[in-house]
Amino acid sequence: MYFPKKKIASVELSRWGIAGQWTLTDSVIEDFPLHLAVKGYVTKTTLAYSQAISGVNANIAFDNSLWGLQTLASYGIFIFEPYVGLGWMKAKGTINVDAAGTVSIFPVSIGKSAESSPTSLQLLAGVDLRLAFFSLSACFPGSHCFR
Numbered sequence: 447m448y449f450p451k452k453k454i455a456s457v458e459l460s461r462w463g464i465a466g467q468w469t470l471t472d473s474v475i476e477d478f479p480l481h482l483a484v485k486g487y488v489t490k491t492t493l494a495y496s497q498a499i500s501g502v503n504a505n506i507a508f509d510n511s512l513w514g515l516q517t518l519a520s521y522g523i524f525i526f527e528p529y530v531g532l533g534w535m536k537a538k539g540t541i542n543v544d545a546a547g548t549v550s551i552f553p554v555s556i557g558k559s560a561e562s563s564p565t566s567l568q569l570l571a572g573v574d575l576r577l578a579f580f581s582l583s584a585c586f587p588g589s590h591c592f593r
Contacts, residue, residue, distance in 0.1 A: 447489075456496040463489035467518075481520045481527070488513040504545030512537045516568065525576050533568035 451460035465487035471478050493508040514535030520527045543558040 451492075458494045459492070461489065461491045463487065479521070481518075481522065481529075483518045483520075485516045485518065485533075486514070487516075499543075499545060502545050502547055504543055507542045507544070508539070509541075510537065510539040514568070516570065518570070520574070522576070527574040527576055529570070529572055529574065531568070531570035533570060534565070535568060536563070536565045538563045 447461070447463040449459070449461040451458060465485060467483050467485040469481060469483040471481050471483075475482070489512045491508075491510045495506050497504050497506055512535060514533055516531050516533035518529055518531040520529035538561070540561045541559070545558070
């Protein structure tokens, strides 16, 4: 996925992502009754905009990166292929405020910059609809799917 850097008024946005999946049962353990796969992905998003804070012009910059790994198991039933999976993801987000003076969008104790690096486990569940030339996928609410 690639969204090139676009600037509209004072907002600038860009995003890219890449993922790869290897289905073990297509090449290594072909006689296994379930389809087993491993997937890895990486995304990067940047957002920058201008904003007036207490009458002072400020530039806000947000950078976010996300990467993760998943293991997936599915079973084909005609054109339907329900799946379950388990994954792990890590994100890193940074936001900076560039303004003259002491204005900030954060509490005074944080200052003009903040960073967070959360990690999370994923439980996935969904179903693929496999048609002749393409497939559709739906995941269940709350399962954080990246299928």
